[in-house]
Amino acid sequence: xxxxxxxVVFLAIYAFxxxxxxxxxxxxxxxxLLTDNAFVIIAAIGATFxxxxxxxxxxxxxxxxxxxxxxxxxxxxxxxxxxxxxxxVSFGAxxxxxxxxxxxxxxxxxxxxxxxxxxxxxGLCFVITLDSLPINHPFVAAxxxxxxxxxxxxxxxxxxxxxxxxxxAAIALAHFTRFGANVYAIGGDRNSAxxxxxxxxxxxxxxxxxGGFYGALAGVAYAFYTGSGYPLAAVGVELDAxxxxxxxxxxxxxxxxYVAGTLFGGLIQGTIQTLITFDGRLTSxxxxxxxxxxxxxFITAQRSITRSTALMRRPA
Amino acid sequence: xxxxxxxxxxxxxxxxSAVAPKIFEWRAFWPLxxxxxxxxxxxxxxxxxxxxxxxxxxxxGSLIDILYxxxxxxxxxxxxxVxxxxxxxxxxxxxxxxxxxxxxxxxIHGGMSAPxxxxxxxxxxxxxxxxxxxxxxxxxxxxIIATLILMVAGRGVAQMIDAGTIVTFRSEFFSAISTxxxxxxxxxxxxxxxxYALTWAAMRRTALGLFVESVGANAEASRLxxxxxxxxxVATYLISxxxxxxxxxxxTSDIRGSDANNAGLWMELDAxxxxxxxxxxxxxxxxxxxxxxxxxxIIQSLTTSILVSGLPPEYNLIVKAIVVFFCLLxxxxxxxxxxxxxxxxxxx
Numbered sequence: 001x002x003x004x005x006x007x008v009v010f011l012a013i014y015a016f017x018x019x020x021x022x023x024x025x026x027x028x029x030x031x032x033l034l035t036d037n038a039f040v041i042i043a044a045i046g047a048t049f050x051x052x053x054x055x056x057x058x059x060x061x062x063x064x065x066x067x068x069x070x071x072x073x074x075x076x077x078x079x080x081x082x083x084x085x086x087x088x089v090s091f092g093a094x095x096x097x098x099x100x101x102x103x104x105x106x107x108x109x110x111x112x113x114x115x116x117x118x119x120x121x122x123g124l125c126f127v128i129t130l131d132s133l134p135i136n137h138p139f140v141a142a143x144x145x146x147x148x149x150x151x152x153x154x155x156x157x158x159x160x161x162x163x164x165x166x167x168x169a170a171i172a173l174a175h176f177t178r179f180g181a182n183v184y185a186i187g188g189d190r191n192s193a194x195x196x197x198x199x200x201x202x203x204x205x206x207x208x209x210x211g212g213f214y215g216a217l218a219g220v221a222y223a224f225y226t227g228s229g230y231p232l233a234a235v236g237v238e239l240d241a242x243x244x245x246x247x248x249x250x251x252x253x254x255x256x257x258y259v260a261g262t263l264f265g266g267l268i269q270g271t272i273q274t275l276i277t278f279d280g281r282l283t284s285x286x287x288x289x290x291x292x293x294x295x296x297x298f299i300t301a302q303r304s305i306t307r308s309t310a311l312m313r314r315p316a
Numbered sequence: 317x318x319x320x321x322x323x324x325x326x327x328x329x330x331x332x333s334a335v336a337p338k339i340f341e342w343r344a345f346w347p348l349x350x351x352x353x354x355x356x357x358x359x360x361x362x363x364x365x366x367x368x369x370x371x372x373x374x375x376x377g378s379l380i381d382i383l384y385x386x387x388x389x390x391x392x393x394x395x396x397x398v399x400x401x402x403x404x405x406x407x408x409x410x411x412x413x414x415x416x417x418x419x420x421x422x423x424i425h426g427g428m429s430a431p432x433x434x435x436x437x438x439x440x441x442x443x444x445x446x447x448x449x450x451x452x453x454x455x456x457x458x459x460i461i462a463t464l465i466l467m468v469a470g471r472g473v474a475q476m477i478d479a480g481t482i483v484t485f486r487s488e489f490f491s492a493i494s495t496x497x498x499x500x501x502x503x504x505x506x507x508x509x510x511x512y513a514l515t516w517a518a519m520r521r522t523a524l525g526l527f528v529e530s531v532g533a534n535a536e537a538s539r540l541x542x543x544x545x546x547x548x549x550v551a552t553y554l555i556s557x558x559x560x561x562x563x564x565x566x567x568t569s570d571i572r573g574s575d576a577n578n579a580g581l582w583m584e585l586d587a588x589x590x591x592x593x594x595x596x597x598x599x600x601x602x603x604x605x606x607x608x609x610x611x612x613x614i615i616q617s618l619t620t621s622i623l624v625s626g627l628p629p630e631y632n633l634i635v636k637a638i639v640v641f642f643c644l645l646x647x648x649x650x651x652x653x654x655x656x657x658x659x660x661x662x663x664x
Contacts, residue, residue, distance in 0.1 A: 283480055
């Protein structure tokens with residue numbers, strides 16, 4: 001139900017754009033929408049799992065910045081971007097796993113621990129470099145030039161494809177595996193999940209490892225997308241990711257939501273951005289206000305839905 | 317399949333910790349220990365760290381500098397401690413700082429008298445707090461999300477008030493509040509001390525403090541005992557909003573201009589961190605006022621000591637992150653029990 005609402009809102013905003021501006025309803029605009037928001041959506045997919053488990057991960061933005069800087073630094077040492085990307089993704093998974101283990105074993109609030117991790121990763125960026133570094137490897141240029149042409153002059157870029165593939169993998173993981181079921185169970189009610197025999201510690205480690213994995217993958221996508229590494233890159237993207245998850249209909253209390261919703265949540269944000277760019281008269285701060293307003297309407301709508309179902313379930 | 321249930325080790329641990337000296341039970345012990353360790357390191361790396369001198373009638377020195385720079389964070393963190401005590405959280409304080417700065421600058425340019433500007437700015441930040449409070453208490457939205465809305469939109473609103481530019485101003489009154497001095501003491505330290513005293517009085521000497529902690533511990537049970545939980549919740553966000561407004565005035569007067577993009581950026585994180593470093597739990601139920609102040613001082617003395625140590629500034633965040641990790645581990649109950657168990661197990 002919230003998922004349907006998200007899709008309807010996305011279509012409505014997009015339809016508004018199509019009516020108001022020429023050329024908005026073209027595969028060109030839509031393809032670019034997928035490409036430009038690929039890294040945010042990838043990060044948001046990882047955040048979806050963490051939020052479904054009832055936690056939160058604030059380290060995503062810093063992870064993206066760190067990965068892009070590290071890849072640029074490794075590029076200067078002659079590493080192939082695919083190799084350094086692989087290294088970074090496994091680093092992300094390990095880093096996330098350690099966070100998950102600490103959160104569960106030491107009983108530290110995820111908000112605070114991932115906040116410290118956010119400082120740590122951002123700090124590592126600054127230690128590697130204070131400047132913007134280019135990634136000169138020809139593979140990066142080839143990757144960003146490669147695309148599937150769509151009818152109507154549009155194109156589906158490689159990063160959009162990576163995003164869609166990771167989305168498909170995430171949907172399979174969330175809805176068709178035991179791990180996914182455990183995540184929902186823990187997010188729904190931790191104690192019941194424990195009593196039912198769900199492996200709490202292992203699942204928590206896996207959830208944050210997955211969040212770290214997707215964060216690092218978003219970083220790789222970002223590095224390929226911009227062809228550079230910059231220590232201040234993606235500051236605040238964790239909030240965009242969380243907003244995308246919320247707009248996608250996932251409850252921040254955990255246990256309720258769909259991974260697919262996150263895609264549309266991210267696309268809503270991207271479409272608003274595109275609309276404001278298309279308009280040209282509105283300045284960028286309107287993006288923030290509109291997204292804030294949308295968040296407000298979504299959350300109040302969600303509240304009334306969950307409230308009414310809770311009322312219906314209550315025994316007479 | 318393994319079912320984890322409370323093990324029989326818990327009473328044993330409790331018995332052990334009963335043998336441990338009372339000082340470990342004192343809740344300000346661990347935060348003070350962390351602060352003490354940081355200052356101890358400072359004493360070694362920078363010989364003149366503890367010297368305080370009087371230059372042109374104003375106190376100077378690294379310790380004064382820590383208090384001076386920590387003052388806005390302290391004000392915000394005290395408000396945050398109250399919100400967290402009622403099991404809330406306020407992510408919007410950074411944005412409220414930006415809004416307060418923008419409103420204040422706009423009103424000064426509008427030719428309003430300084431005290432009126434002060435009151436109007438505080439009123440606007442009160443409205444921001446009211447917005448958060450109503451979302452949390454009456455629309456029943458999770459605090460982290462409810463305040464996320466203002467966090468995202470607030471900076472946009474501030475930029476709209478500023479019309480997208482950095483607006484500067486001159487005002488003797490506001491400079492005196494922020495960068496001036498009262499006797500030998502920088503006036504913003506006085507402001508922070510006043511906010512501390514007010515928060516302490518409200519939380520420890522009125523029923524409100526009791527209600528806040530009661531709502532934080534169990535909102536439903538509090539409601540059943542006749543406490544107006546919703547009103548108390550709104551009140552905590554009002555306090556936090558006004559605190560952010562005061563910090564906004566301090567910060568904006570300091571740079572004599574409203575920078576909607578950067579004023580108070582990430583201040584919410586530092587404030588929440590300060591509360592947690594002070595031993596406060598995000599699960600609510602307790603408002604630690606003194607400990608929150610210690611938390612702010614830990615964060616600020618860390619930053620200042622990295623500066624005076626001559627370490628390249630790019631290491632700033634890493635050192636901060638590592639120290640925060642250690643403080644968190646030090647305070648984590650399982651770790652503390654394990655350490656306490658090791659240290660005191662052999663005692664009769």
